[in-house]
Amino acid sequence: MKYTLLAAATLAAVTALPAVAQETAPPKPVTVTGSVALVSDYRLRGVSQTDKEMAVQGGITVAHESGLYGGVWASNLAGWGTFGGSNMELDLIGGYKHAVGGGAIDVGLTWYMYPGGASKTDFAEPYAKLSGTIGPVNLLAGVAYAPKQQALGKWYNSGASAQTGIYDNPGKKNDNLYLWGDFASAIPTTPLTAKAHIGYSKGNSGLGPNGTSAAPTGEYWDWLLGADYAIKGTPLTLGVAYVDTDITKRQAAYLQPNFSSTKNGSSIAASQVVFAVTAAF
Numbered sequence: 555m556k557y558t559l560l561a562a563a564t565l566a567a568v569t570a571l572p573a574v575a576q577e578t579a580p581p582k583p584v585t586v587t588g589s590v591a592l593v594s595d596y597r598l599r600g601v602s603q604t605d606k607e608m609a610v611q612g613g614i615t616v617a618h619e620s621g622l623y624g625g626v627w628a629s630n631l632a633g634w635g636t637f638g639g640s641n642m643e644l645d646l647i648g649g650y651k652h653a654v655g656g657g658a659i660d661v662g663l664t665w666y667m668y669p670g671g672a673s674k675t676d677f678a679e680p681y682a683k684l685s686g687t688i689g690p691v692n693l694l695a696g697v698a699y700a701p702k703q704q705a706l707g708k709w710y711n712s713g714a715s716a717q718t719g720i721y722d723n724p725g726k727k728n729d730n731l732y733l734w735g736d737f738a739s740a741i742p743t744t745p746l747t748a749k750a751h752i753g754y755s756k757g758n759s760g761l762g763p764n765g766t767s768a769a770p771t772g773e774y775w776d777w778l779l780g781a782d783y784a785i786k787g788t789p790l791t792l793g794v795a796y797v798d799t800d801i802t803k804r805q806a807a808y809l810q811p812n813f814s815s816t817k818n819g820s821s822i823a824a825s826q827v828v829f830a831v832t833a834a835f
Contacts, residue, residue, distance in 0.1 A: 581619060582619070583618065583619045584616065584617070584618055584619070585616075585617050586614065586615070586616050586617075587614070587615050587617070587834070587835065588612070588613055588614035588615065588834070588835055589612065589613060589832050589833060589834040589835070590610075590611070590612040590832070590833050591610075591611045591612065591830055591831065591832040591833075592608065592609075592610055592611075592830065592831050593608065593609050593611060593828060593829070593830040594608055594828050594829040594830070595607065595608070595609070595797075595826055595828050596609035596611065596629050596630075596631070596635070597797045597826070597828060598635070599732065599753055599755055599776050600753070600774075600776025600777070600778075600797055600798065600799035600801075600823060601634065601770055601776075601799065601801075601822055601823045602633065602634065602635070602815075602822040602823075602826070603629070603631050603632075603633075603634060603635030603643070604629075604630065604631060604632045604633065604635060605632040605633025605634070605635075605815055605816055605817065605822070606633070606815055606817075606820070606822060606826065607632060607633075609629050609630050609631075610629070610630060611627070611628065611629040611630075612627070612628060613625060613626060613627035613628070613645075614626060615647075617651075621650050621651050621652045622648075622649075622650050623647075623648070623649055623650070623651060623662075624646075624647065624648045624649075625646075625647045625648075626644065626645065626646055626647065627644075627645040627647065628642060628643060628644045628645070629642070629643050630642055630643075631643055631668075632816075633815065633816050633822065634766055634812065634813060634814075634822050635766070637668035637671030637672050637675050637764050637766075638668075638670070638671040638672045638764070639668060639669055639670025639671035639672070640669050640670045640671070641671075642668065642669055642670075643666065643667070643668060644667040644668070644669055645664050645665065645666055645667070646664070646665040646667065647662060647663070647664050647665075648662055648663055649661055649662020649663065649681075650662065654684075655686070656686055656687060657684065657685045657686025657687065658684075658685050658686075659682070659683070659684050659685075660681075660682070660683040660684075660685070661680075661681070661682045661683075662680070662681055663678055663679065663680045663681070664678070664679045664681065664698075665677075665678050665679075666678075666679065666705075671764070672763065672764045673763075674704045674705055674763045674764075675705050675762070675763060675764050676705060677700055677703045677704075677705035677706055677768075678700065678701075678703070679698050679699070679700040679730070679732075680698070680699060680700070680701075681696060681697065681698040681699075682696065682697055683695070683696040683697075684696075690739050690740065690742075691737060691738070691739045692737070692738045692739065693735070693736070693737055694735065694736040694737075695734075695735050696732075696733070696734050696735075696736075697731075697732070697733050697734075698731075698732040698734075699729065699730070699731050699732075700729055700730040700731075700768070701729050702727040702728055702729045703727055703728075703729075704725065704726070704727055704762075704763060705762055705763065706727070706728045706729060706730050706757060706758060706762060706767075706768055707723070707725070707726035707727045707728045707758065707762060707763065708722075708723055708726050708728055708758040708759065708760035708761070708762075709721045709722065709723055709724060709725075709726055709760070709761065709762055709763045710722055710723075710760050710761040710762075710765060711723070711760045711761075712760065712761070712808045712809065713761065713765075713808065713809045713810045713811055713812040713813065714808075715761075716761050716765035716812055717811065717812075721763070722760075723760075726758075728757060728758040729757070730755070730756070730757035730758075730768045730769055731755070731756045731757065732753060732754070732755050732756075732769075733753065733754045734751065734752065734753035734754070735751070735752050735753075736749070736750070736751050737749065737750040737751070738750075741781075745783055745784045745785070745786060746781050746782065746783055747781060747782045747784070748780075748781050749778070749779075749780050749781060749782060749795070750777075750778060750779050750780075751776075751777060751778035752775070752776070752777045752778075753775065753776045753777070754774075754775055755768070755769040755773065755774055755775075755776070756769060756772070756773045757769025757772060757773075758772060759771065759772030759773075760772075761809065761812060765812050766812065767809075770801060770806060770809060770813055770823065771801055771805050771806055771809070774799055774800055774801045774805075774823075775799065775800045776797070776798070776799045776800075777797075777798055777799075778795050778796065778797050778798075779795065779796050780793060780794050780795025780796060780828075781793070781794060781795075789833050789834050789835055790831060790832065790833055791831070791832045791833075791834065792829075792830070792831055793828075793829065793830040793831070793832065794827065794828070794829050794830075795827070795828050795830075796825065796826075796827055796828075797825065797826050797827075797828050798824070798825040798826070799823045799824075801821070801823040803821055806821065806823065
């Protein structure tokens with residue numbers, strides 16, 4: 555259930571060999587890329603999935619020259635994001651990416667899994683993304699629509715109902731829509747990249763079979779502003795971002811005590827500065 559700020563990347567290969575010996579290496583038919591990250595808080599669409607604490611995350615993607623790709627991504631969970639079992643999110647991802655003009659279109663599906671956790675919490679979410687550039691700015695627009703599934707259903711009408719463990723609407727199925735835009739731009743003469751994100755969620759206004767929801771309060775906005783610092787000569791990137799939503803305490807009151815920090819009851823959708831260190835390969 556992650557969102558990751560995706561900035562389009564271009565690699566310009568320049569060789570220092572004499573012109574008579576200069577050759578372009580043929581592209582590999584299969585490429586493998588991945589990353590491992592340590593973040594101060596795992597925010598899914600603006601909402602903490604780790605009780606406002608740290609998370610270790612990692613993923614790997616295998617892509618074919620045809621445009622087909624598959625991957626896996628995982629993170630630890632706590633608090634609101636907990637589904638029992640290993641308290642882990644495991645995303646299986648597959649799709650197809652094709653160059654269009656100066657950008658690309660990317661369509662695929664993410665299967666959200668919670669190994670060993672409560673039943674009826676896994677769900678599938680198809681997505682489509684369009685990326686491109688305008689001057690120095692990399693842009694990405696995306697839509698993710700998960701059709702009606704039990705994991706997204708309004709099984710509990712409120713947090714109070716969830717605390718009883720007695721479903722208000724057992725077996726209920728709902729869908730979920732997420733629209734978002736990502737922006738990134740390298741800052742000239744520096745190793746910094748400025749980034750921004752805005753997203754809109756619409757789903758059920760209650761809680762799912764495990765007392766959580768993919769769209770808390772049913773409908774809300776989230777946004778992010780930040781920067782990444784690439785450490786020259788290493789695969790490391792340092793990141794910082796201000797993350798927030800328009801979910802107020804009053805709007806989320808009926809979701810309590812589920813929708814708050816287990817430590818002090820503070821909002822898990824309130825503004826937060828999130829730090830990250832990422833190693834890519």
